[in-house]
Amino acid sequence: MENFIQALPKIELHLHIEGSLEPELMFELAHRNRVDIPFASADEVRAAYEFSNLQSFLDIYYQGANVLVEEQDFFDLTWAYLERCRRDNVVHTEIFFDPQTHTDRGIAFGTVLDGITRALDRGRDELGITSHLIMCFLRHLDEDAAFATLEQALPHRGRIIGVGLDSGEAGNPPEKFERVFARARDAGFLAVAHAGEEGPATYIRDAIDRLGVRRIDHGVRCVEDAALVDELAVSRMPLTVCPLSNVKLCVFRDMREHNIVELLRRGLCVTINSDDPAYFGGYMNDNFLAVADAHDVSQQEIAQFSLNAIEASFADATRKQEMQAIVSEYLATG
Ligand code: HPA
Ligand code: ZN
Numbered sequence: 001m002e003n004f005i006q007a008l009p010k011i012e013l014h015l016h017i018e019g020s021l022e023p024e025l026m027f028e029l030a031h032r033n034r035v036d037i038p039f040a041s042a043d044e045v046r047a048a049y050e051f052s053n054l055q056s057f058l059d060i061y062y063q064g065a066n067v068l069v070e071e072q073d074f075f076d077l078t079w080a081y082l083e084r085c086r087r088d089n090v091v092h093t094e095i096f097f098d099p100q101t102h103t104d105r106g107i108a109f110g111t112v113l114d115g116i117t118r119a120l121d122r123g124r125d126e127l128g129i130t131s132h133l134i135m136c137f138l139r140h141l142d143e144d145a146a147f148a149t150l151e152q153a154l155p156h157r158g159r160i161i162g163v164g165l166d167s168g169e170a171g172n173p174p175e176k177f178e179r180v181f182a183r184a185r186d187a188g189f190l191a192v193a194h195a196g197e198e199g200p201a202t203y204i205r206d207a208i209d210r211l212g213v214r215r216i217d218h219g220v221r222c223v224e225d226a227a228l229v230d231e232l233a234v235s236r237m238p239l240t241v242c243p244l245s246n247v248k249l250c251v252f253r254d255m256r257e258h259n260i261v262e263l264l265r266r267g268l269c270v271t272i273n274s275d276d277p278a279y280f281g282g283y284m285n286d287n288f289l290a291v292a293d294a295h296d297v298s299q300q301e302i303a304q305f306s307l308n309a310i311e312a313s314f315a316d317a318t319r320k321q322e323m324q325a326i327v328s329e330y331l332a333t334g
Contacts, residue, residue: 014094015093018101061279065101070115101138135153169199201221239268
């Protein structure tokens with residue numbers, strides 16, 4: 001199974017680029033930019049990555065992002081992730097970034113965007129990895145701040161395909177951002193949102209009904225509403241599930257208790273993703289392997305996660321067909 005997963009062409013739809021900042025690069029950038037970090041070594045950083053819930057992770061995650069200052073830093077961060085994609089045989093990726101984490105520290109929106117897109121362009125040209133960029137609003141901040149961020153993004157509409165919603169879910173329901181999502185969709189952005197990771201199943205319904213999302217990020221708490229599970233299966237509303245993240249943040253106690261295989265078998269369009277791989281202990285192959293180790297799944301079922309991700313992706317029809325052909329050929333020839 002390990003070899004099958006390694007060589008399976010994969011598509012990632014839930015990856016926070018700031019969450020791919022490995023401790024070694026964090027140190028290098030801290031030194032380069034003369035930013036203080038409260039750790040003496042990369043090993044010490046890793047030892048601090050024990051989380052009890054989403055907020056305990058976010059506190060450390062936002063602190064880590066402080067070392068990102070120059071356009072080159074955002075390039076280096078994104079390029080390191082793309083090299084990892086190549087090793088894991090990820091052929092297409094749709095990446096989140098959190099502009100407010102940077103603009104609130106005085107970093108220009110354009111600096112962040114230029115660095116990330118320069119790496120993504122090079123990834124397409126040199127590695128053949130196609131990609132899209134999704135800008136997330138931080139839901140612990142207010143609606144005005146989200147509107148201001150959307151205004152900053154409008155001139156860059158061609159380089160950002162969609163908007164998302166992340167950060168602390170509990171107490172920050174979808175309706176807080178109903179108007180800003182309506183404006184974003186009017187401006188041509190596709191919508192996604194984190195929902196049902198720590199928040200209740202009603203947040204998943206509200207993200208669909210009030211925010212007009214095309215995918216739900218996480219969504220694993222849908223099982224608390226049986227009718228919702230049936231609706232998600234019928235509509236094929238994709239869930240971008242992140243197995244290692246869910247266990248690290250104690251959404252599930254153990255990978256054997258994770259519901260992703262159950263959801264797959266109930267006909268939902270579930271996909272496997274890495275979320276914040278530098279913090280949660282693994283990239284795409286590690287996430288696939290963790291699911292396969294903990295659950296009795298067939299190769300066909302593992303491949304279905306890739307086929308679901310192609311269906312759920314924002315790639316154009318031509319690229320989707322290309323990716324379907326790559327996966328089909330892989331299944332036919334082994
Ligand atoms: N949930 C919410 N916000 C986030 C996450 C997540 O899994 N990762 C980075 N920001
Ligand atoms: Zn996430």
